[in-house]
Amino acid sequence: LLVFTDLDGSLLDHHDYDWSPAAPWLERLAAAGATVIPVTSKTRAELAGLRRQLSLADTPFVAENGAVIGLPTTWRRPDDPPADVDGLTLLTPGDDAASLADRLHRLATEQRTPVRLLSELDDAEVTELTGLPLEEAALARRREGSQPLLWDGDETGWRRFCMALERDGLTVTRGGRFHHVMGRVDKGRAVRWLAERFQALHRMRPATLGLGDGPNDIPLLTATDRAVLIRGAHGLPVTVPHGALYRTRHSGPRGWAEGLDHWLGNSLEDGG
Ligand code: 2M8
Ligand code: MG
Ligand code: MG
Structure with a gap:
């Protein structure tokens, strides 16, 4: 089993x-x-x-x-x-995390929308958002093949952003607190x-x-x-x-x- x-x-x-x-x-x-x-x-x-x-x-x-x-x-x-x-x-x-971050920032700029990547927050902010101890927050920021993110805009803007990501060959999903963006995985x-x-x-x-x-x-x-x-x-x-x-x-x-x-x-x- x-x-x-x-x-x-x-x-x-x-x-x-x-x-x-x-x-x-x-x-x-x-x-x-x-x-x-x-x-x-x-x-x-x-x-x-x-x-x-x-x-x-x-x-x-x-x-x-x-x-x-x-x-x-x-x-x-x-x-x-x-x-x-x-x-x-x-x-x-999938795709490596650095190239995912580049593509996310490029699409966000094109759409004039703010996007906050977990990997680019500081450890204390991640602790505050997730309740993880500081050392574990640091480990959560060490992405290799995905970018969890927070979206501060409205639902319509998010749907538009998702469509742009998917047109770009990316996969978008959602965990308990964050949206997650990966390659084709x-x-x-x-x-x-x-x-x-x-x-x-x-x-x-x-x-x-x-x-x-x-x-x-x-x-x-x-x-x-x-x-x-x-x-x-x-x-x-x-x-x-x-x-x-x-x-x-x-x-x-x-x-x-x-x-x-x-x-x-x-x-x-x-x-x-
Ligand atoms: C993130 O994952 C959870 C999964 O449900 C979420 O989206 O809320 C990840 O970034 C993970 O690395 C981290 O440990 C977790 C902490 O709650 O959040
Ligand atoms: Mg999970
Ligand atoms: Mg879960």
């Missing part, structure tokens, strides 16, 4: 980033041999410490909404790019890629389960066999076309555990 999970607002609480209500399920999944794969808007720099704390240091991960995929050695194939210093193979199917493509890689390595189609709370999780949820839409603490509407979708009553890590109770409550130990 592969469990693909969003972090902020899903495995982690939207406000204080706590995951203790989900910890018993993480242990149970590990004991049953299931692989938990974080699929997040967070950066690779943010994930380094988090993956250790969550005991997910040996599983693949998807950072920056699909722009960065990290593979541990057990998920590698010989023709992959070489492993980098952390012993991980990194795939970056999303969480769903990364999930499908990892499921195919698993199949290529093990000659067996994996069972997949997805959990997420935000608009940026819709592609993730539609890419998995069974899905959990976690009640959002962000107030944004999220509609997921899926034949096997469970919507939780709780939000954050309590909702995460509730979703696993629903799909795996009695069946995990005999194969999920």
Whole structure:
């Protein structure tokens, strides 16, 4: 079983980033041999410490909404790019963050609209906006393949700006607090890629389960066999076309555990 999970607002609480209500399920999944794969808007720099704390240091991960995929050695194939210093193979199917920033500023100037990139705020502002500790705010600003941003203009202006971005070949999505702009990537493509890689390595189609709370999780949820839409603490509407979708009553890590109770409550130990 592969469990693909969003972090902020899903495995982690939207406000204080706590995951203790989900910890018993993480242990149970590990004991049953299931692989938990974080699929997040967070950066690779943010994930380094988090993956250790969550005991997910040996599983693949998807950072920056699909722009960065990290593979541990057990998920590698010989023709992959070489492993980098952390012993991980990194795939970056989108566009690099610096060129995204340039294009965003160019389009914003053309449209005479103000746009604030998270990577260009200072650490204290990011802390204020997100509740992340200062050191983690600094790690969130280290973008490699996406640019989270704040839009101060009106809804019509935003829609016009989005259309310009999409005409320019960019992908626009939305997390709990920020809009996110990437190249031609999303969480769903990364999930499908990892499921195919698993199949290529093990000659067996994996069972997949997805959990997420935000608009940026819709592609993730539609890419998995069974899905959990976690009640959002962000107030944004999220509609997921899926034949096997469970919507939780709780939000954050309590909702995460509730979703696993629903799909795996009695069946995990005999194969999920
Ligand atoms: C940003 O991601 C969340 C995802 O829902 C958002 O859009 O609100 C990212 O920039 C991430 O790097 C950061 O850790 C997070 C903090 O809340 O915000
Ligand atoms: Mg989320
Ligand atoms: Mg996310």
